[in-house]
Amino acid sequence: MFPYEKYLRRNKFPHIWCTGCGCGIVLKALLRAIEKSKIAKDDIALVSGIGCSSRTPGYVDFNTLHTTHGRAIAFATGLKLAKKELNVIVVTGDGDATAIGGNHFIHAARRNLDMTVVIYNNYIYGMTGGQASPTTPAGKKGSTAPYGNIEPAFDVSALAIAAGASFVARSTCYHAVQLDKYIHKGLLKKGFSVIEAMTPCPTYYARPNRLGNVVDMMHWYKENSIPVEIARKVSEQEKKEKITIGILHDAERPEYCEEYQKLSARIMKTDNK
Amino acid sequence: MREDDARLMTGNEACAEAALVAGMRFFAGYPITPSSEIAECLARRLPQEGGTFIQMEDELASMAAIIGASLTGVKSMTATSGPGFSLMQENIGYASMAEVPCVIVNVQRGGPSTGLPTLPSQSDVMQARWGTHGDHPVIVVAPSTVRETYDWTIKAFNFAERFRVPVVVLLDEIVAHVNEKIIVPTRGEFEVIDRDRTTQDPKDYLPYALTDSDIPPFADFGSGYRYNVTGLSHDETGFPANDPKKVDLLHRRLNRKIERYRNEIVHYKTELLEDADIVVVAYGSTARSAYRAVRNARALGLKVGIFKMFVLWPFPYQELDKLARRVEKFIVPEMNLGQIAHEVTCAAKHEVAQVNRIDGGLITPDEILEAIKNVSV
Numbered sequence: 001m002f003p004y005e006k007y008l009r010r011n012k013f014p015h016i017w018c019t020g021c022g023c024g025i026v027l028k029a030l031l032r033a034i035e036k037s038k039i040a041k042d043d044i045a046l047v048s049g050i051g052c053s054s055r056t057p058g059y060v061d062f063n064t065l066h067t068t069h070g071r072a073i074a075f076a077t078g079l080k081l082a083k084k085e086l087n088v089i090v091v092t093g094d095g096d097a098t099a100i101g102g103n104h105f106i107h108a109a110r111r112n113l114d115m116t117v118v119i120y121n122n123y124i125y126g127m128t129g130g131q132a133s134p135t136t137p138a139g140k141k142g143s144t145a146p147y148g149n150i151e152p153a154f155d156v157s158a159l160a161i162a163a164g165a166s167f168v169a170r171s172t173c174y175h176a177v178q179l180d181k182y183i184h185k186g187l188l189k190k191g192f193s194v195i196e197a198m199t200p201c202p203t204y205y206a207r208p209n210r211l212g213n214v215v216d217m218m219h220w221y222k223e224n225s226i227p228v229e230i231a232r233k234v235s236e237q238e239k240k241e242k243i244t245i246g247i248l249h250d251a252e253r254p255e256y257c258e259e260y261q262k263l264s265a266r267i268m269k270t271d272n273k
Numbered sequence: 274m275r276e277d278d279a280r281l282m283t284g285n286e287a288c289a290e291a292a293l294v295a296g297m298r299f300f301a302g303y304p305i306t307p308s309s310e311i312a313e314c315l316a317r318r319l320p321q322e323g324g325t326f327i328q329m330e331d332e333l334a335s336m337a338a339i340i341g342a343s344l345t346g347v348k349s350m351t352a353t354s355g356p357g358f359s360l361m362q363e364n365i366g367y368a369s370m371a372e373v374p375c376v377i378v379n380v381q382r383g384g385p386s387t388g389l390p391t392l393p394s395q396s397d398v399m400q401a402r403w404g405t406h407g408d409h410p411v412i413v414v415a416p417s418t419v420r421e422t423y424d425w426t427i428k429a430f431n432f433a434e435r436f437r438v439p440v441v442v443l444l445d446e447i448v449a450h451v452n453e454k455i456i457v458p459t460r461g462e463f464e465v466i467d468r469d470r471t472t473q474d475p476k477d478y479l480p481y482a483l484t485d486s487d488i489p490p491f492a493d494f495g496s497g498y499r500y501n502v503t504g505l506s507h508d509e510t511g512f513p514a515n516d517p518k519k520v521d522l523l524h525r526r527l528n529r530k531i532e533r534y535r536n537e538i539v540h541y542k543t544e545l546l547e548d549a550d551i552v553v554v555a556y557g558s559t560a561r562s563a564y565r566a567v568r569n570a571r572a573l574g575l576k577v578g579i580f581k582m583f584v585l586w587p588f589p590y591q592e593l594d595k596l597a598r599r600v601e602k603f604i605v606p607e608m609n610l611g612q613i614a615h616e617v618t619c620a621a622k623h624e625v626a627q628v629n630r631i632d633g634g635l636i637t638p639d640e641i642l643e644a645i646k647n648v649s650v
C-alpha cells in the first residue's frame with residue numbers, strides 16, 4: 001500500500017469533490033510522483049488558482065498556496081525566483097490555466113522557468129457550475145453553451161510546446177500509472193514542465209453531454225486515447241477526436257533561474273572590480 | 274546627514290534607491306508612464322545587490338509575483354500608474370486578506386482609462402483606499418518632494434512589514450520626474466523594520482493566530498513551517514472557514530489591525546496654525562504650491578495655515594475634527610474633483626472650499642491664493 005497518509009492533511013477530509021470526480025486520481029498520482037522524487041515536504045510549494053482542481057493544495061501537507069483565479073503561475077513565479085531551492089508545483093484547471101490565466105501560462109513557458117504545472121483538463125468550468133471553457137470541444141454543451149459550443153478548443157499541450165515549455169506530457173485518469181510517471185519526470189526536469197491530465201467531471205461535463213457516468217467516461221478515455229508513438233504515424237483523420245497520450249515534448253533549453261543567477265554573478269563581479 | 278552625500282535625483286530614482294535601502298530584494302513590474310524609471314533603475318540595481326528583477330507579462334502577474342516572493346520572506350514591490358493599478362486590485366485584496374507585506378508604487382496619471390499618461394494627477398486617492406472589493410485594511414502614503422519620497426518609501430516598507438499589509442506609495446508625475454538635490458540620509462538616520470517571525474515549533478504554528486497585537490507572527494515559505502495560504506475567508510489555521518463567527522473574527526481583526534495602531538501611522542505637519550482662521554489641507558505635489566500660496570497670503574496679512582498630509586489612509590479624521598473646532602475655513606487643493614475634500618468635509622462636518630484641476634495642469638500657488646482670498650472675505 002502506498003503511504004498516502006504521509007502526505008495528507010487528514011483532518012481536512014472529507015474533500016469537496018463530487019463522487020466520481022477525477023481530481024482525486026490526479027492528486028494521488030501527484031503524491032506518488034513526489035514520493036518517488038524523494039523531495040522533502042518542506043521543499044515543496046504547491047500553488048493553485050481557483051476551481052475544483054485548485055482545491056488540491058488544501059488536502060496535502062506541503063507549503064500550500066491557494067491564490068486567485070488564473071494567477072497561480074504568476075504567484076509561483078515570485079515564489080520560485082525569491083527562493084530558488086523550492087520545488088514549485090502548480091495545480092490548475094483548464095479554465096484557470098488557459099482562459100483567465102492564459103497569459104501567465106504562455107509567458108512562464110517562454111521564460112522556461114523551473115516549475116511543474118499539472119493541468120486538470122475536464123473540458124469545463126467545474127466549480128462555477130459547468131460553463132464552457134477554452135478546452136470544451138466544439139459542439140459539446142456547457143451551461144453557457146446550451147446549443148453546443150461554437151468555439152474551437154485549445155490543445156493545451158500543443159500550446160505549451162509552442163510557447164516554449166521544455167517538458168510536455170499528457171495522460172488521462174484512466175492511464176493513472178503513466179500520469180505519475182510523467183509528473184515525476186516533470187519534477188526532475190529543469191525547466192517549465194506541463195502535464196496535462198485529462199480528468200472526468202461527471203457532474204458538469206458528462207451529464208449535459210449525455211456521456212454517462214464516470215465508468216463510461218473511463219471507458220471513453222480508454223477507447224479514445226492513442227499513444228504518441230502511434231499518433232505520429234497515423235493520418236490526421238484517424239486521430240481526430242482522439243487524445244494523444246505520452247511524452248509529447250522533451251527538450252533542453254536555458255532555464256530562467258539559472259540564467260538570472262549567471263547574470264547576477266556577472267554583474268556583481270564587474271561591480272566589485 | 275552630510276553635505277557630501279548630496280545627490281540630484283528624481284522622485285522615481287529616490288523611490289527605487291530607498292526601496293533597496295529598506296531591504297527590498299524583489300521587484301516585478303510592467304512598464305507604464307510615468308512610473309517606468311523605477312523599473313528601469315531596479316533592473317540595473319537589483320542584480321548588483323543580489324536581488325531579483327523581473328518584467329512580468331502584465332500588472333496582474335506583477336502583483337501576484339510580489340506576493341509570492343514576499344511569502345518566502347523577501348521584501349518585494351511593484352510600480353505602476355492608473356491603468357496598471359486598476360489591474361492590480363484583485364491581488365492587492367489578496368495581500369490584505371492573506372496578510373502578505375508588500376509595497377505598490379502608483380505614479381498617478383489622469384484617468385479614467387488611458388487618460389493623460391504624461392501629466393500629473395492625484396485621481397487615485399480613492400482607488401488606493403477602496404480599489405479592491407470588500408472591507409480591507411490598507412495604508413497609503415503620498416510624498417511631496419524627492420526627499421520625502423525617499424523617506425516615505427522606507428516607511429512604506431516598515432508599515433508593510435510591521436502590520437503585514439500592502440502599502441501604497443502614491444506619487445504624481447511632478448514628484449516622480451522633478452530633479453531635486455537631496456542629501457541621502459545615512460543608515461543610522463532611519464529605522465528599517467523587518468516582519469516579526471515566529472519562533473514557535475512548526476507543529477504548534479498557527480499562521481493566523483489571534484494574538485494580543487492582532488498581528489500574527491510570520492513564517493517564511495519553505496522554512497519548515499508547512500502551512501496553507503488562501504484568499505478565502507479562513508480561520509487561525511489558514512484553512513478556509515465559513516463559520517460566521519470565524520469569518521467575523523477574521524475581518525474585524527484585519528481592519529482593527531490598522532485602526533488600533535493609527536497613531537503610529539497617521540502623519541501630517543502643520544504650520545502657521547496658531548492664529549489662523551483659514552487652513553489649507555494639502556498633500557503630494559500640490560502641497561508645494563500650497564506652501565507658497567500660504568506664505569504669499571501671510572505677506573498680505575491673511576491668517577492662513579497649512580495642514581500637510583504624508584499619510585492619506587488611515588485618514589486623519591480626529592485631527593481635522595479637532596482643528597475644525599478652532600479654524601472655520603478649510604481649503605483643499607487637489608488634482609482631482611475633490612476626493613480628499615470630501616473626507617475633510619466629513620471630518621470638519623461642514624463644507625470646505627476646493628481648488629481642483631483635472632486638465633493635466635498643476636495647481637499653481639496663485640490659484641490657491643485666489644481661493645484663500647475668496648474665503649477670507
Ligand SMILES: Cc1ncc(C[n+]2csc(CCOP(=O)(O)OP(=O)(O)O)c2C)c(N)n1
Binds near residue numbers: 051092094
Ligand atoms: C476573477 C474571477 N473570475 C471568475 C471567478 C469564478 N470562477 C471560479 S472557478 C472558475 C472556473 C474554474 O474552472 P477550471 O479552471 O477549469 O477548474 P475546475 O473547477 O473545472 O477544476 C471560475 C470562472 C473567480 N473566482 N475569479
Ligand code: SF4
Binds near residue numbers: 020021023126200203
Ligand atoms: S464539479 Fe466536476 S470537477 Fe468539480 S468536483 Fe464535481 S466532478 Fe469534480
